[in-house]
Amino acid sequence: MAAGMEFALMALDQETKMYGVIQRCTFNPEMSDRLYLRIKEELIPILLQTPGFIACYWLESGPDASTVLGIFESQVNAESFLGRFTAFAQKGLALLPVNHDISHGEVKTYVVCGL
Numbered sequence: 001m002a003a004g005m006e007f008a009l010m011a012l013d014q015e016t017k018m019y020g021v022i023q024r025c026t027f028n029p030e031m032s033d034r035l036y037l038r039i040k041e042e043l044i045p046i047l048l049q050t051p052g053f054i055a056c057y058w059l060e061s062g063p064d065a066s067t068v069l070g071i072f073e074s075q076v077n078a079e080s081f082l083g084r085f086t087a088f089a090q091k092g093l094a095l096l097p098v099n100h101d102i103s104h105g106e107v108k109t110y111v112v113c114g115l
Helices: 029-049 075-090
Strands: 007-011 019-025 053-062 065-072 097-106 109-114
Touching: 019 075, 019 109, 029 053, 065 075, 075 097
Parallel strands: none
Antiparallel strands: 007 109, 019 065, 019 097, 053 065
16 A cells, blocks of 8 residues: 555444445457447446446456456345346347356455545
């Protein structure tokens, strides 16, 4: 952590909940530019319209791999997004991940840093 940066470690109480979804994807590297364009133009608006959406991070894990971390207010909200993602995926399989792995669970604690 850089000098002078402040951070907060937050433990969630019983009333405040967050739910995380991690999606690991591999795809045809020749389709990478088109995939990212579809994500920007089509998937992000879907994500922003999902009730309970908090945050999303897209990590480039390699030339043919990505990891997506989505944070939602509840498991129901996360599952709603996954349903929307499936519908998005069915619209253009040639542009979508060829291998898809999903992990999910309740967020118990988190750290934020003032950047």
